[in-house]
Amino acid sequence: MMNLLVLRERLKSLYQKSEMYINPIAKFLMAFIIFSCINQTIGFDERLDKLVVVVLLSLVSAFLPVSIIVLLAAILMIGHIYFLSKVLSIITILLLFILYFLFLRFTPNLGLIVLAVPVLFILKIPYVVPIILGLVCTPVSIIPASCGVIVYYFVLVIKNTAITSNNIGIDDTLQLYTLVVNSLMNNKQMLLSIVVFAIVIIAVYLVSKLEFDHIFDIAIITGLTVNVLGFLIGDLMLDVSDKIVEMILGTIFSTIIVYIFQFFRLTLDYTAIEKVQFEDDDYYYYVKAVPKINVTVPEKNIKRINRRSAIGDTEKLDEVIHASKTNRYADQVENRTDKEYEDDDYRNDDFDNEE
Amino acid sequence: MLNNNKIHVMTKLAMYEKNEGKKDIKLGKYYRTDYVRFHALKTIVSVTIGYLLILLMIVAYKAEYIISKAVTLDYKAIGTYVIGIYIILLAVYMIVSIIAYSIQYDSAKKRLVVYYKNLKLLRKLYKQEESEQK
Numbered sequence: 001m002m003n004l005l006v007l008r009e010r011l012k013s014l015y016q017k018s019e020m021y022i023n024p025i026a027k028f029l030m031a032f033i034i035f036s037c038i039n040q041t042i043g044f045d046e047r048l049d050k051l052v053v054v055v056l057l058s059l060v061s062a063f064l065p066v067s068i069i070v071l072l073a074a075i076l077m078i079g080h081i082y083f084l085s086k087v088l089s090i091i092t093i094l095l096l097f098i099l100y101f102l103f104l105r106f107t108p109n110l111g112l113i114v115l116a117v118p119v120l121f122i123l124k125i126p127y128v129v130p131i132i133l134g135l136v137c138t139p140v141s142i143i144p145a146s147c148g149v150i151v152y153y154f155v156l157v158i159k160n161t162a163i164t165s166n167n168i169g170i171d172d173t174l175q176l177y178t179l180v181v182n183s184l185m186n187n188k189q190m191l192l193s194i195v196v197f198a199i200v201i202i203a204v205y206l207v208s209k210l211e212f213d214h215i216f217d218i219a220i221i222t223g224l225t226v227n228v229l230g231f232l233i234g235d236l237m238l239d240v241s242d243k244i245v246e247m248i249l250g251t252i253f254s255t256i257i258v259y260i261f262q263f264f265r266l267t268l269d270y271t272a273i274e275k276v277q278f279e280d281d282d283y284y285y286y287v288k289a290v291p292k293i294n295v296t297v298p299e300k301n302i303k304r305i306n307r308r309s310a311i312g313d314t315e316k317l318d319e320v321i322h323a324s325k326t327n328r329y330a331d332q333v334e335n336r337t338d339k340e341y342e343d344d345d346y347r348n349d350d351f352d353n354e355e
Numbered sequence: 356m357l358n359n360n361k362i363h364v365m366t367k368l369a370m371y372e373k374n375e376g377k378k379d380i381k382l383g384k385y386y387r388t389d390y391v392r393f394h395a396l397k398t399i400v401s402v403t404i405g406y407l408l409i410l411l412m413i414v415a416y417k418a419e420y421i422i423s424k425a426v427t428l429d430y431k432a433i434g435t436y437v438i439g440i441y442i443i444l445l446a447v448y449m450i451v452s453i454i455a456y457s458i459q460y461d462s463a464k465k466r467l468v469v470y471y472k473n474l475k476l477l478r479k480l481y482k483q484e485e486s487e488q489k
Binding site for chain 2: 091094097098100101102105106174177178181274276277278280283285287289
């Protein structure tokens with residue numbers, strides 16, 4: 001464990017020193033994985049399904065904001081689908097617009113999640129997303145996560161349609177459209193994923209807000225359990241048992257990734273160096289502000305205070321009152337009678353007067 | 356001569372302006388009601404567009420049925436149904452967006468208060484410097 005902590009500190013200082021280079025490289029790698037995944041899954045258009053295109057797109061996204069990656073990925077996806085069938089591409093655009101206008105417009109900072117879910121689905125570890133979202137975000141993140149699930153299953157439907165459409169006759173616009181909508185609407189697996197992801201996000205979020213030692217570990221384990229149970233029950237109900245082994249392995253891998261993420265998160269959050277420029281009448285300033293924080297994981301210490309002795313002791317009284325504000329002790333405090341409270345107030349006044 | 360206090364305050368201000376401040380300062384120009392109303396209007400527009408797109412998709416999906424029964428369909432009932440759902444959808448979105456944008460406005464205002472305090476401090480430092488020079 002000590003070695004790991006040292007490694008983390010080293011990586012942290014390395015990141016602080018060369019943040020300027022690491023950020024674009026990380027973005028490039030992320031974009032590269034995303035675009036390759038799209039090409040691999042729905043690479044219908046051979047002109048776009050080339051390494052050169054992927055590398056070029058990734059290079060562009062390395063230096064632009066993250067939302068550009070989302071936009072580029074959507075364009076690439078539509079491009080591939082357009083090559084397959086114009087009707088399908090129109091449906092895709094409509095679907096993306098609906099998702100945007102009704103849901104994603106309200107969570108602009110979480111746009112990347114919509115992309116991350118399908119890509120991680122392709123990599124077989126989508127379960128990373130709800131657990132991390134539960135740890136980092138609020139339950140609002142259910143919206144982009146659900147949209148991501150819809151996009152993934154839509155892509156699957158398109159892919160399946162592409163395989164079978166030779167028999168149907170791709171010219172029959174209406175029939176093709178009905179087929180796609182039908183297979184999307186009747187997709188129970190999609191619904192199951194949305195529901196389980198939402199439950200996992202809420203469960204992890206609620207647990208991680210409690211006050212216990214090692215709460216983040218407990219929250220991650222809760223996420224893992226809820227995820228496995230949810231999909232297990234769902235899969236058995238839908239009678240698709242062939243996916244169960246894959247799901248369990250995927251969840252375990254996802255949990256490992258979440259653990260690694262969690263290990264670095266609490267420090268990486270604070271390490272970003274700020275570079276700002278400003279001027280006054282005499283000088284131009286180029287300031288590099290390096291955060292001083294060098295504290296590792298903040299430990300939550302919990303003091304157990306005996307009810308009786310606390311009331312007798314004015315010094316500890318403040319702690320009791322403070323503790324009563326946190327939910328953890330709410331039940332302990334509720335047990336006290338009004339009389340006892342009055343006593344407390346009385347003693348408190350006494351204490352103040354003495355001062 | 357460099358004034359360390361001044362640089363400190365200016366750095367703080369610049370860092371805020373570079374990050375959250377960008378949005379907050381724009382938001383600070385609105386009154387609370389105006390800000391919430393403006394975003395509620397935007398929400399209405401986007402929900403309307405989204406709903407119309409969904410309707411378009413449903414109509415296309417049921418096109419065959421609609422064309423075959425175009426004469427006998429009860430348009431009044433369908434119309435009421437469509438508008439009813441639209442109103443419910445809009446109401447839900449309005450409530451959520453009014454609450455969310457109010458919260459957003461309040462938290463931004465809190466940050467702006469600190470920002471203005473720092474600005475005042477900077478002005479004070481400037482005046483101090485001037486008086487020292489004289």
